[in-house]
Amino acid sequence: MNKPTDTDGSADPSVFADASQLANGDAPMVELVGVSKFFGDFAALTNINLKVARQEVLVVIGPSGSGKSTMIRCVNRLETHDVGRIVVDGIELSDDVRNIQAIRRETGMVFQQFNLYPHLTVLDNITLSPRLVRGQTRAAAEAKAMELLERVQIPEQAHKRPGQLSGGQQQRVAIARSLAMEPKLMLFDEPTSALDPEMINEVLEVMTDLAREGMTMVVVTHEMNFARQVADRVVFMASGEVVEVGTPEHFFTNPSEPRTQAFLSQIL
């Protein structure tokens, strides 16, 4: 079993307590060691220590302003962390542009606001990066894109523009766009928060399928049912700190921290 070896000794052992049963013997996919981030004097993240094992689904919950989004945006350098180390698939994030590009190439991200390219068709949205970054031919990239659109169940929308799609369809296209780069890790930043209620499930279903297929996922969400049913571990954050990490079972039935208990009692 793969108990984390704390090289710097600063990591809180409880953070990794449950990762052991999930890790499959490899190095972790994502490792955050003592990560802090400041916006001026405001500490957005304070001493975050987290490991995400390969094929693990980690769900991050917490009140708004707790630093959940900031944390996962640090993983692919949409935000810059000020203190600590972030290692993704063995590559350490630094100011080196090549490292940043390498990490972004194998990390997909799905945004709250979809952020599809409105001037391109669905198909072009999906094939743009594979063609420009992976050097795929248009034909190969489009074949792959159609496959992915089948998988998210909207192949008939391939030639429309994002503005002609519903929110749920747009978010599924955004997932397909990320998958087209064949990422090893997927980051979801509140993927269902901007959706009308009746469209949330179609997106969660796609995410659940993805988790079943063994994708490593870090999901910031307020969907507690998704956390309960799909997560391998749940992280609770508040005020820029990781308060508690545990299995969904532990988390939803018997949380140990008072702050977690207070939060869960408010939302459940």
Add this chain to the structure above:
Amino acid sequence: MTDTAPTAADQPTDPPLWSPSPSGSVSTWLKKNLFRSRLDGVVTVVAGTIILIAGFRFLRFVFVTGRWQIVRENLSLYLTGSWPEEHLWRLVVVVVGLALIAGFIGGFSAGRIDDDPSRAVSLAGRDRLVDLGSRLWPLVVTVALLLALTTTIGPLLVAAGAIVAAVAGNMAGRAVPGGMSAVPVVVGVLFLTLAGIWLLNAGLSWNSWGGMVLNLSLATISIALCFPIGVLLALARRSEYPILRWLSTGYIELFRGVPLIGLLLMANVALGFFIPNSLAPGKVVRAIVIFVLFTSAYIAEIVRGGLQSVPPGQIEAGKANGLTPIPIITRIVLPQAIRNVIPALVGQFISLFKDTTLAGAAMGLTDLLGGAEASTAQADFRGQGLIAETLVFVLLIFWAGSYTMSRESQRLETKLGVGER
């Protein structure tokens, strides 16, 4: 007038406002739009009187009192300046060639849009002709007027040749297979344009260009050059690299802060202070340089506004998707930014087109306006107060060009779906 009320009563499914009788709808329309209240009625009567008087006086000037002989006799001066007759064929070749290229581009893009199932289908046959007519009528009317004013058969033949070339180019453009990349087409068009400039220039220096041809050439060449430069300046002004930012900001603020005519005068007179006269380029080149320097500063600010209108999430999506900075700019940010500022850009281009008359005034070139002024000093027409006739003609030409640009830009906006996300 037939009473439509029973019909409407017999067919209650008809919408009540949808009257089948046109005369009935005219009176209803008048009542609804022009005489809704007492105040509306007063405004309608006053405005209508002014419009009628102005329209009557204008039409009387055009068809009765105007003495158009001066325009008739100086048509070639207005259109081509003092272009030597033995070189006129160069101009004809270029005009026909331009028509061919324009037709080809139109056909090529229409063919590609037909192939793209996400776009609206284009019109067919007769509808296309109607569409083209409704789009280009200011140009068509102006060309027809020019042809009516000519005294020889030559211009008619040129016009006919241009139409044939445009149609042929259009058909050729449509015949290009849809999957083909646009790159060879762009390269080909650029090459042909350069060839056209060379053809005009060989055996005839820039400096003998004149008339409307000069205004059009100054405008098209300057627009083609100032647009990419303006985009680069806008990007530089938003760059994270401070020296680029300072240079770009300084450039923009300098050229936006000085009057264009001052720059043109300087290029005409004061260039000798900076460059030995033997090295200084000809006047037309100087004018183009000044127009490009000046207008690119404005274009830069317009494009910068467009860049700011693109949500930051677009750039983040590109980054997260593994794209490097250059494709993020060229494939994601710029297409959206420029699409959002098409009206302002075209406004700037129209302004440049009209400002080309300043080159005539400030640099002593005989452009369309200069030719018009010169013609009133000819022995046959001197002292007869013909400046109104010549100016109306000049303004018509500029209006036709500007209005066409404006309409085409509106069409482009609709086509690209500006305002829809």
